[in-house]
Amino acid sequence: MYQSPTRVARVQVERTKTRQMANRRLNVMSSDQGAGKGACHSCGSTDEYVIAVHRMYVVPEDWDTKPAQSVQDDIEMWCFSCRTHYPHVLAD
Numbered sequence: 001m002y003q004s005p006t007r008v009a010r011v012q013v014e015r016t017k018t019r020q021m022a023n024r025r026l027n028v029m030s031s032d033q034g035a036g037k038g039a040c041h042s043c044g045s046t047d048e049y050v051i052a053v054h055r056m057y058v059v060p061e062d063w064d065t066k067p068a069q070s071v072q073d074d075i076e077m078w079c080f081s082c083r084t085h086y087p088h089v090l091a092d
Helices: 005-032 080-085
Strands: 036-038 048-059 068-079 088-090
Touching (some): 068 080
Antiparallel strands (some): 036 048, 048 068, 048 088
């Protein structure tokens, strides 16, 4: 499919802007929340941007069980993927 040079240039500019915004967000997260690049304590991925969190355990309500949740005192460093999939509380 033919794309005009102007359209290609616009797409490249938009991709660059998107990358710059993502990098700014990562820099803000790393400076505000004690984050940085390292290994994720949850999944073991290396060379990831990780943020300090407290692991949370959740027990859902069932017919014979009351709902419960507990937050661990230990501080762990988690990557974005683990933070989106597992319950946690950001460390202060």
